[in-house]
Structure formats: C-alpha cells, structure tokens
Amino acid sequence: xxxxxxxxxxxxxxxxxxxxxxxxxxxxxxxxxxxxxxxxxxxxxxxxxxxxxxxxxxxxxxxxxxxxxxxxxxxxxxxxxxxxxxxxxxxxxxxxxxxxxxxxxxxxxxxxxxxxxxxxxxxxxxxxxxxxxxxxxxxxxxxxxxxxxxxxxxxxxxxxxxxxxxxxxxxxxxxxxxxxxxxxxxxxxxxxxxxxxxxxxxxxxxxxxxxxxxxxxxxxxxxxxxxxxxxxxxxxxxxxxxxxxxxxxxxxxxxxxxxxxxxxxxxxxxxxxxxxxxxxxxxxxxxxxxxxxxxxxxxxxxxxxxxxxxxxxxxxxxxxxxxxxxxxxxxxxxxxxxxxxxxxxxxxxxxxxxxxxxxxxxxxxxxxxxxxxxxxxxxxxxxxxxxxxxxxxxxxxxxxxxxxxxxxxxxxxxxxxxxxxxxxxxxxxxxxxxxxxxxxxxxxxxxxxxxxxxxxxxxxxxxxxxxxxxxxxxxxxxxxxxxxxxxxxxxxxxxxxxxxxxxxxxxxxxxxxxxxxxxxxxxxxxxxxxxxxxxxxxxxxxxxxxxxxxxxxxxxxxxxxxxxxxxxxxxx
Numbered sequence: 001x002x003x004x005x006x007x008x009x010x011x012x013x014x015x016x017x018x019x020x021x022x023x024x025x026x027x028x029x030x031x032x033x034x035x036x037x038x039x040x041x042x043x044x045x046x047x048x049x050x051x052x053x054x055x056x057x058x059x060x061x062x063x064x065x066x067x068x069x070x071x072x073x074x075x076x077x078x079x080x081x082x083x084x085x086x087x088x089x090x091x092x093x094x095x096x097x098x099x100x101x102x103x104x105x106x107x108x109x110x111x112x113x114x115x116x117x118x119x120x121x122x123x124x125x126x127x128x129x130x131x132x133x134x135x136x137x138x139x140x141x142x143x144x145x146x147x148x149x150x151x152x153x154x155x156x157x158x159x160x161x162x163x164x165x166x167x168x169x170x171x172x173x174x175x176x177x178x179x180x181x182x183x184x185x186x187x188x189x190x191x192x193x194x195x196x197x198x199x200x201x202x203x204x205x206x207x208x209x210x211x212x213x214x215x216x217x218x219x220x221x222x223x224x225x226x227x228x229x230x231x232x233x234x235x236x237x238x239x240x241x242x243x244x245x246x247x248x249x250x251x252x253x254x255x256x257x258x259x260x261x262x263x264x265x266x267x268x269x270x271x272x273x274x275x276x277x278x279x280x281x282x283x284x285x286x287x288x289x290x291x292x293x294x295x296x297x298x299x300x301x302x303x304x305x306x307x308x309x310x311x312x313x314x315x316x317x318x319x320x321x322x323x324x325x326x327x328x329x330x331x332x333x334x335x336x337x338x339x340x341x342x343x344x345x346x347x348x349x350x351x352x353x354x355x356x357x358x359x360x361x362x363x364x365x366x367x368x369x370x371x372x373x374x375x376x377x378x379x380x381x382x383x384x385x386x387x388x389x390x391x392x393x394x395x396x397x398x399x400x401x402x403x404x405x406x407x408x409x410x411x412x413x414x415x416x417x418x419x420x421x422x423x424x425x426x427x428x429x430x431x432x433x434x435x436x437x438x439x440x441x442x443x444x445x446x447x448x449x450x451x452x453x454x455x456x457x458x459x460x461x462x463x464x465x466x467x468x469x470x471x472x473x474x475x476x477x478x479x480x481x482x483x484x485x486x487x488x489x490x491x492x493x494x495x496x497x498x499x500x501x502x503x504x505x506x507x508x509x510x511x512x513x514x515x516x517x518x519x520x521x522x523x524x525x526x527x528x529x530x531x532x533x534x535x536x537x538x539x540x541x542x543x544x545x546x547x548x549x550x551x552x553x554x555x556x557x558x559x560x561x562x563x564x565x566x567x568x569x570x571x572x
Contacts, residue, residue, distance in 0.1 A: 037486050038569045041555045043387060044571050053073070055076050065390060066392040070394040073384050087218070089141075090110055091398040092109070093105070094280060095153060096393040099390075109141055111440055112440075113254070116436075129421060135251060137408065144263050145263045158230075172212040186407075189404055192408075196404075199416075241412065243258065270282075271292070274296075277451065288448065290324040293345055294317075296347075321497055327369045334440040387459060393550070401424075405419050406419040450476065462544060470497065475490055485549070487561075487569075491560070494542045496513050515536060543564065
C-alpha cells in the first residue's frame with residue numbers, strides 16, 4: 001500500500017490515500033507531478049511564459065483584478081513566446097465577473113479579405129491556400145481584444161497594462177531551452193522573409209538557449225497602440241504601413257477590411273452539464289462545442305469502475321473524439337455563413353444517439369457525422385488563465401495558428417502575422433469552411449470554465465491545435481472523475497488521436513499516440529481493438545495545459561502549469 005502526501009484544500013500537508021490512485025500505482029503509473037501546485041486566497045495566474053506569470057502576479061499585487069492581469073500577461077506572452085502568439089494573432093476567451101455573477105464569451109478572430117474567394121485561388125492554380133506569407137493571414141484580432149477586455153472589465157489603464165510588454169520587447173529577454181528548440185525547428189520558415197529573419201534569427205542562424213532576443217520595432221508598435229488605443233492598429237498610420245507590406249508581397253486585404261474588424265462579445269456561452277457541474281465553452285466559430293459533445297457521450301460511463309488509464313477508458317474516449325470531429329468537419333463553420341446546429345449537437349439526446357455508434361470491442365474506422373434534425377447547409381498557441389481574490393476568473397487562449405504563424409513580419413512594424421486563413425479554410429465548393437469574402441474560419445482555439453451553483457470551480461485550457469479538444473476532456477475528467485489537484489491533472493500522461501481537422505493531416509490514416517508514462521500493457525490491448533497505436537516520448541507531447549481550481553467554501557485558489565513547457569503558475 002502506498003501513502004501519498006499531498007496538499008489538501010486548505011494548503012496543509014496531510015497523509016492521503018485514495019483507492020483510485022492506489023490502484024493506478026499498482027499499475028506502475030506515476031502521478032507525481034513535475035511541479036507542485038501553487039495556493040493562495042488572493043489570486044493565482046498561469047502562463048506558458050514565466051515572465052508573463054510574474055507580470056500577472058505583479059498586477060494583482062498592485063491592486064489590479066484578474067482581467068487586468070490577463071491583459072498584461074497576454075501582451076507579454078506576445079513578446080516572449082512569439083512562436084505561438086502575439087499582436088498579429090487571434091484570441092478567444094471566457095470571463096466570469098464576480099460582481100454580476102455573469103459569464104461572458106469573447107471571439108477575436110479575423111475575417112478573410114473582401115477580395116478572397118474560392119475562384120480567386122483556383123483561377124491562379126492554387127490547390128490549397130498558402131500556409132506562409134500574407135495570403136495565409138487573417139486580420140489580427142488580439143490587440144483590439146485586449147483593449148476591449150480592459151474597457152469592459154479592467155481597473156487599470158490600457159497604457160499601464162501594455163507597458164511590461166513594451167519593456168520586454170525593447171530590452172529583450174534570454175531564450176529558454178524550450179523556446180530555443182522552436183527557433184531551431186522553424187529556422188527555414190523564419191528565413192523566408194527578410195523582415196522576419198532580421199528579428200527572429202541571428203543572421204540566419206537559430207537563436208540558442210541563453211541568447212537575448214530584442215524586438216525594437218515591435219516595441220515602437222506597442223507604444224503606439226498603448227498611447228493611441230487599439231484602433232490605431234486597424235485605422236491609423238500603423239494599419240496603412242502593415243497593409244502596404246502585405247500588398248507588396250501579394251496580400252489581398254484593404255484598409256476597409258481592417259477598419260471593419262470588431263471583437264465579438266456574447267453573454268450566453270454554450271454549456272452542458274457533467275457529473276452535476278456546468279461545463280462552459282467558447283462558442284462558434286470556436287470548436288469548443290466538441291468538448292461538450294465528448295463529455296455528453298462519456299457521461300454515461302463509470303470512469304472509476306473502468307480505472308484511470310485502463311484500455312477500456314482510453315478506447316471509449318478515442319471513439320467519442322472520432323464522433324465529435326466527424327460532426328465538426330461536416331457541419332461547423334462561421335455562424336454568419338453556416339446554419340450550424342449547435343444546440344442539437346451539444347444536447348444529451350444527440351449524445352445518446354452518437355454513443356450507440358461506439359463498440360467497446362472494436363475501433364471505428366472514420367465514422368460519419370451524426371444525423372441531425374436540421375438540414376445540412378452547404379497549435380502553436382498559448383493558453384493562460386487568472387483568478388483573483390474577489391472571485392473574478394478568466395480563461396483565455398490566443399494564437400498565431402502554426403509555429404511563428406505565417407512567418408511574415410509586416411514591414412517595419414515588428415508584427416508577426418498569423419496563418420489562420422491558410423490553415424482554417426479550404427477550396428472545396430459547398431464545404432462549411434470554403435473561403436468566402438469576410439468569412440471567419442472554423443477555429444481550433446477554445447477555452448473552458450467549470451461552474452458549480454453558478455460560480456467557477458475550474459478554469460483551464462491548453463494549446464495544441466486538434467489536440468486541444470481531447471486534452472481538455474482528459475484534464476477535466478482528471479480533476480472531476482479522479483479528484484486530481486490542478487498540477488496532477490495537467491501533468492498526467494495524455495493521449496492524442498489523428499486525424500482531426502488540420503488540412504495538413506486530414507487525409508492521414510487514423511493513429512493513436514500515447515504519452516510516455518501510460519501503462520505499457522494497454523498498448524497491446526488497444527492494438528487488439530483495432531487502433532494503430534504508438535508511444536510518443538517527445539518531451540513536448542501533450543500541449544501545455546493550465547488549470548486553476550477554486551474552492552468556493554474556503555476561498556482557496558490552487559493552480560497548475562504543465563511540466564511539458566516553460567509554463568509557470570504564480571500565486572499572490
């Protein structure tokens with residue numbers, strides 16, 4: 001018998017024995033996290049960037065709230081983790097406002113150019129939309145979103161919240177081991193455009209661990225938007241300079257397109273119940289509905305009876321993932337263009353219908369989308385979260401899409417653009433995600449909140465493209481079904497399954513990857529069920545999940561940040 005020593009809800013070390021964890025220890029599964037969770041009653045922040053987490057804690061200590069902290073953290077991440085996010089990217093989020101008891105959702109993704117359509121590309125013999133350069137970029141929504149969050153919920157000035165990011169861009173920061181790997185892997189991409197190479201390479205050579213990277217042009221851009229407001233990015237001289245550089249390299253956007261960009265807010269995010277809790281997700285065009293659909297399908301099964309990391313549980317989760325992704329690829333798109341049946345898709349009745357497709361003894365091979373009552377109408381990323389002592393909570397995700405986005409820095413602005421248009425749209429006539437003028441792509445970005453009695457108890461998410469959905473489901477069930485603390489929940493071994501939605505892999509043969517640390521004996525069992533299964537021993541496999549837990553009775557807030565990355569949880 002093993003006795004674990006873990007922190008209880010009040011933060012005290014106590015002997016703890018849990019039969020579920022004991023059983024798993026007998027299976028030789030290590031649930032010892034790479035780090036310990038942090039605890040506070042005044043506030044906790046989590047970020048992939050240690051610099052951003054430090055800034056977030058500083059904002060809280062100076063009297064700012066969780067919304068102030070998240071703005072400052074996101075801006076700093078855009079400087080210190082440019083591989084995944086930045087001023088040229090997009091953003092989705094959920095915001096729980098304690099004073100009103102309301103949960104808000106936010107969409108800050110960009111539209112396609114008004115001149116872009118299927119024929120424009122096919123007439124020029126494109127078989128797909130490019131993944132690099134200005135043709136691949138959506139209008140960046142990040143800076144407008146940060147201004148909107150500040151204006152709607154913040155207590156500090158926008159200028160003050162952007163100031164730390166300006167400092168890191170101007171003074172520079174040393175490259176971590178984790179970040180240096182991204183520079184090495186993406187060096188060819190970073191050398192396509194001179195405007196990019198001059199910033200993100202060392203004279204064409206990848207930056208190494210410990211070297212300092214400075215971004216003086218981005219610093220000037222950040223100063224400009226902090227002084228003049230975010231609309232400078234979409235309407236002012238800055239917008240004109242960005243657009244000129246994009247047009248010079250074959251882009252299609254106009255100043256009118258940029259001026260039309262708006263952050264979208266909604267006060268009724270999509271949700272479902274799971275084990276007596278309300279799971280809240282980001283709404284369309286985010287693919288957050290798939291987390292809800294998967295949980296609805298899985299709720300009928302007794303996870304404790306099956307056991308953590310049992311082949312049966314892994315099989316059921318993978319099959320639920322296949323069903324949800326089939327629905328996403330068939331039905332979902334920009335709700336302004338596609339009549340997506342979202343309410344039906346996240347209903348318990350629909351989940352029961354889809355659940356009947358699962359065979360516990362055999363893996364499905366490319367299951368079709370579900371039959372709906374409505375007619376069919378024809379990562380690299382970064383996640384961060386914050387909770388303050390007043391009860392406010394933010395779950396936020398932002399991205400350039402693929403690593404270093406489009407690989408294109410817009411002229412002398414220092415702004416590295418995303419490649420969401422190239423990654424998210426296709427050229428298939430009648431498809432929900434065929435490119436059309438001023439249309440948004442169906443989006444991999446999603447974030448969640450878990451509520452009990454209307455108040456948040458879990459705040460979380462992860463980067464990782466198509467991996468976000470199954471990884472979020474796994475971390476949520478780790479916390480709810482297996483009573484893991486936030487650090488255990490995000491550190492625990494995970495699986496992923498391909499293909500998903502990405503055009504680069506959509507036609508691949510299905511295969512299941514298990515994280516190193518899962519019991520070896522389930523690999524053979526899963527293979528016997530028909531899964532093409534391997535073990536991925538990459539140190540970065542599994543995303544970079546973050547989770548904050550709030551004990552609404554004691555007021556204790558605990559946070560965990562994935563051992564798989566540079567992430568840091570910080571407590572006030």
